[in-house]
Amino acid sequence: MSVIKKLSQMFSEPDTQDKKAGETASEVQDPSSSQSPFAEPPPVGRRVIQASVIVGQAEEMNQSDDILIKAEPSRDNGQCKFMVNRPLFEGHSWMFSNFEEAAGSPLAESVFSVASVETLLIHDSTAVVTKTGAKGLSDWEALAKKVGGVLRKTLEAGTDMVSKDIIAQIPTEEVVRDEIQKVIDTEVNPGVAGHGGKITLTAVTGNTVTIEMGGGCQGCSAADLTLKQGIHSAFRKAVPYVGAIYDETDHAGGLNPYYR
C-alpha cells in the first residue's frame, strides 16, 4: 500500500468532527465579517518565538572521567532515553528495529540481549530504547538499570559500537537530503495535503534529519501518529540509512490544526 493511501486512510473521515478534508482557515469565515465590510480588522497577533534552553546537567556529566549514564523515560513512558557522557555513534545515528539488525554491532547486540527491548536508536551520545509489554514508569526502572549496565560494559570494553557495514552504507548529507526531500515531495506531502498539512525538511546532519510540520499538521492532536506511523515509515522504507528523525514543530503555535 502506498504511503499516500496509508496516510489518507489513517485520517479518513472523522466521526466526531464535522470538519472536512481540505478545509482551511481561509474557508472558515466568520459570517459577521461578510455582513460588516467596514468593520475594523482584528488586531495583528504577535508571533511567539522560542529561546534556546540552557541545560546545565550535560556539562556536569561531561566533566566526569567516569562513565555516567542517566535514564529518562518519555512523558508517556513509551520509550526511555539513555544519556551517556561518551560518544556512542559520533556525528551519526542509527535505528535498530529488531535483534537481527543488531548483528555485528556490539552496542546494539548487548542492548538487545536484555529481555523486553524492542527497538534501539543511537545518536551521538544518546540511546533511545522502546520495550515490549507494559510501559508504566515503574516498568522502566528495572529495565533501565539492565540497559545501563550493558551500555557501560560495552563502553568499558572499548570496541567499535557500530558495525563497519553500517558505517560503510551511510552516504553524504547531500544524498540523504536529496532522497528525504524526494520522499517528502512525492509521498508525504501529497498524503497530508488533504488536511491542509505540509512537512518541511529543516536540517540534515550526517544521516539525522529534522522536519517541521506546518498547516493542518501544526498543533494537530494526531500529529504524533502522522509522524511515527506515516512519516517515519515512509522515510525508513525509502531511505533505509536514515537515522534519527526529529520533529521541531512548535505545535503550541498551530493556528489551524486539523484535529484539535
Added chain:
Amino acid sequence: MPKLNRFNIEIETRETGTDLPVHFTINNHKLPLEDAQGGVGPGETFSGGFEIGSFAHSLTLVGPESGQWDIRKIKVDYDCEHTPPYSVVFGEVTLDETTEVNIWQDPPLPTWDV
C-alpha cells in the same frame, strides 16, 4: 500539564533595553508582572512574578510596544501543583512589537543514574 500556582522571572538585558512595565501573557491574556524589582534598561536585571493558579496552556514574555529589547538570559522559577519546584534558563533572544517569547516549559522528566 500541571496547574501553575506561581512563577517568578528574572530577566537580564543586553545593550538594548526597553521601558517598564514588563508584560506577559497567560493563555493569551496580557498582564503586567507583579513584585517588580530592578529594570530593563541596558545591562540591567529585572525580576518579577505572578500568582497564576491555573493551567498554563501558553505563557509568554511580551516584547516592547516599539523598538527592540535584547535579552541575555531569562530565568523562570515555576511553582506547580503536585510537582517539585523547578527552574528553566532561556538564552539570548530579541523581542520587538511583533513578537513574544515562550517562557513555559513542562516540568522536567524523571531522570536517574543507571
